[in-house]
Amino acid sequence: MTGTLYCVGVGPGDPELMTLKAARIIAQAPAYAFFAKRGRPGHARTTAAAHLRPGAAALRFEYPFTTERAVDDPDYIDAMTAFYEASADAIAAHLQTGTDVALLCEGDPFFYGSAMYLFDRITPRHATVIVPGITAMSGCWASAATPMTHGDDVLTVLPGTLDQASLTARLAGTDAAVIMKVGRNMPKICAALALAGRLESAVYVERGTMAEQRVTKLCERPDAPAPYFSLVLVPGRRRAR
Amino acid sequence: MTGTLYCVGVGPGDPELMTLKAARIIAQAPAYAFFAKRGRPGHARTTAAAHLRPGAAALRFEYPFTTERAVDDPDYIDAMTAFYEASADAIAAHLQTGTDVALLCEGDPFFYGSAMYLFDRITPRHATVIVPGITAMSGCWASAATPMTHGDDVLTVLPGTLDQASLTARLAGTDAAVIMKVGRNMPKICAALALAGRLESAVYVERGTMAEQRVTKLCERPDAPAPYFSLVLVPGRRRAR
Numbered sequence: 042m043t044g045t046l047y048c049v050g051v052g053p054g055d056p057e058l059m060t061l062k063a064a065r066i067i068a069q070a071p072a073y074a075f076f077a078k079r080g081r082p083g084h085a086r087t088t089a090a091a092h093l094r095p096g097a098a099a100l101r102f103e104y105p106f107t108t109e110r111a112v113d114d115p116d117y118i119d120a121m122t123a124f125y126e127a128s129a130d131a132i133a134a135h136l137q138t139g140t141d142v143a144l145l146c147e148g149d150p151f152f153y154g155s156a157m158y159l160f161d162r163i164t165p166r167h168a169t170v171i172v173p174g175i176t177a178m179s180g181c182w183a184s185a186a187t188p189m190t191h192g193d194d195v196l197t198v199l200p201g202t203l204d205q206a207s208l209t210a211r212l213a214g215t216d217a218a219v220i221m222k223v224g225r226n227m228p229k230i231c232a233a234l235a236l237a238g239r240l241e242s243a244v245y246v247e248r249g250t251m252a253e254q255r256v257t258k259l260c261e262r263p264d265a266p267a268p269y270f271s272l273v274l275v276p277g278r279r280r281a282r
Numbered sequence: 283m284t285g286t287l288y289c290v291g292v293g294p295g296d297p298e299l300m301t302l303k304a305a306r307i308i309a310q311a312p313a314y315a316f317f318a319k320r321g322r323p324g325h326a327r328t329t330a331a332a333h334l335r336p337g338a339a340a341l342r343f344e345y346p347f348t349t350e351r352a353v354d355d356p357d358y359i360d361a362m363t364a365f366y367e368a369s370a371d372a373i374a375a376h377l378q379t380g381t382d383v384a385l386l387c388e389g390d391p392f393f394y395g396s397a398m399y400l401f402d403r404i405t406p407r408h409a410t411v412i413v414p415g416i417t418a419m420s421g422c423w424a425s426a427a428t429p430m431t432h433g434d435d436v437l438t439v440l441p442g443t444l445d446q447a448s449l450t451a452r453l454a455g456t457d458a459a460v461i462m463k464v465g466r467n468m469p470k471i472c473a474a475l476a477l478a479g480r481l482e483s484a485v486y487v488e489r490g491t492m493a494e495q496r497v498t499k500l501c502e503r504p505d506a507p508a509p510y511f512s513l514v515l516v517p518g519r520r521r522a523r
Contacts, residue, residue: 050424052301053414060416061305062298149420157429161520164427171424173294173491175301175414179390183291183412186405188398193444195452198437211436250414279402 044136046163047143048150050174051088054270055250058175059089066172067092070143072135074100074128076155079107084270085145098135100142102128111202125155129162136167149174153200153221177272178219181249185256187276190217194277201226201273208233217277223267230273231259239275247271285377287404288384289391291415292329295511296491299416300330307413308333311384313376315341315369317396320348326386339376341383343369352443366396370403377408390415394441394462418513419460422490426497428517431458435518442467442514449474458518464508471514472500480516488512 047066052058067073067089077083083101086093105120135142150156150171160169178198182189190196194216199208201222212218212233220230234240243259248270259273288307293299308314308330318324324342327334346361376383391397391412401410419439423430431437435457440449442463453459453474461471475481484500489511500514 050420055303057303057306058301058414060293060299060301062296064302065298149416149424151423151429151431152420153431153433153435157432160429169427171427173299173416173420173424175390175416176420179291179393179414179417182392183390183414186410186412188392188401190392190394190439191398192394193441194394195441195444196439197456198431198439200434200436202434203436215438 042139043167044139044141045168045170046132046136046160047141047170047172048146048156048160049089049143049172050146050149050154051085052175053148053177053180053250054084054088054248055180056088056091058180058250059092060172060174063089063172063174064092066170067143067145068094070094070097070141072098072100072140073143073145074102074132075145076102076104078104083145085147088147089145098140100128100131100135102131121158125158125162129159132159133163133167136163146174147177149176152176177249177270178221178274181246181272182274184249184254185244185246185274187244187274188279189219189274190277191279196277201230205229205233209236212237212239212275215275218273218275220273220275223271223273224269225266227267228264234259234273234275242275244274244276245271246274283380284408285380285382286409286411287373287377287401288382288411288413289387289397289401290330290384290413291387291390291395292326293416294389294418294421294491295325295329295489296421297329297332299421299491300333301413301415304330304413304415305333307411308384308386309335311335311338311382313339313341313381314384314386315343315373316386317343317345319345324386326388329388330386339381341369341372341376343372362399366399366403370400373400374404374408377404387415388418390417393417418490418511419462419515422487422513423515425490425495426485426487426515428485428515429520430460430515431518432520437518442471446470446474450477453478453480453516456516459514459516461514461516464512464514465510466507468508469505475500475514475516483516485515485517486512487515
């Protein structure tokens with residue numbers, strides 16, 4: 042009998058926004074795995090810390106890059122492929138001895154998550170269970186008290202890495218929008234929102250649901266790069282009803 | 283001192299997919315409110331049942347319609363406006379006596395939720411707290427073991443009530459898509475997916491995360507209307523990495 046891989050969403054940052062199921066699985070797992078930036082404790086592990094089983098084996102996967110890269114940079118793709126291969130192998134080694142592994146995932150595992158690259162490699166050979174998590178965007182619109190989508194609204198989730206013309210066209214053609222991966226793309230995002238006539242209603246949320254959370258109208262935000270844990274919300278139509 | 287309205291997301295159906303925060307707030311609330319269809323126990327209340335505080339006051343809000351209506355039908359709008367007004371007044375009456383109220387919400391309160399219409403009416407006069415929940419779509423793509431969005435993918439969330447031409451254009455122009463409000467719109471949705479070249483990859487999920495869950499490739503599903511708790515997933519691009 043081989044073990045099961047649990048891809049466990051731990052939510053947007055507030056440890057209380059983990060699900061009961063995530064807490065139970067993490068407390069039972071004899072081994073857990075997590076991604077982290079070099080020299081950092083790992084956000085998913087920090088979020089889940091109170092629930093980890095004492096003595097559980099820890100698999101730490103440290104990203105090979107310390108700064109953001111273009112997703113189509115061949116060096117980046119090669120290095121990330123090797124990184125995901127090695128990480129999946131390390132998990133599989135535990136599964137092969139019959140040990141269950143809980144892979145701790147920021148937000149939701151299948152929504153822009155690194156976990157998918159391990160899932161794709163492991164699921165053909167081992168049992169897998171996905172535990173959904175509260176996405177960063179849900180955490181942010183709750184924290185910002187910003188109702189997002191009503192009735193027949195279309196919601197578009199946009200990576201801020203898209204070029205300005207694509208961002209503008211998509212923002213102009215949707216009711217509600219969430220812009221992820223803000224970081225250094227902020228000037229381009231603001232320009233696209235202005236061109237699409239959506240800058241006035243845009244809300245900026247930094248570190249949503251965490252202790253250092255900051256919420257402001259985007260157009261009132263000082264001009265500065267945004268941290269990793271930030272996104273922009275464009276609420277949908279408010280109905281008269 | 284007046285009470286606080288907590289809009290509490292209880293998630294997609296599996297009671298274990300409630301957050302720790304939702305469970306705590308529901309267990310503490312001296313009064314709770316929920317929406318229900320005529321003659322039904324109410325899905326959000328059923329999901330939260332194990333956590334309700336014994337003796338808590340219950341506010342049941344019964345939808346005035348038993349079948350789906352067009353969102354722009356004037357009779358529908360008038361009746362729903364009156365319904366939301368009365369529901370908000372019933373909650374406010376408790377808040378005014380200093381009683382906190384937990385409004386139980388299917389999925390996430392600010393993602394296509396009826397709770398927003400009560401929040402909009404109550405928030406100017408009373409303290410409100412939003413507790414995000416696992417959305418139906420997150421629950422469904424986890425249950426279907428379908429990774430949705432990678433890297434730079436654009437995700438579009440579409441109500442199945444849109445006309446076929448709009449659905450087709452939006453499906454052709456996005457990487458990943460979720461189609462909500464499937465119900466009687468299924469033939470139109472299938473036609474739009476086929477025209478957009480996305481039918482082959484579409485996954486149908488019925489009652490995701492619930493005991494009676496069903497997952498199938500949409501093109502292999504027998505031709506029949508879909509129940510309320512169903513949606514269609516179109517996964518984004520799989521990367522070589």
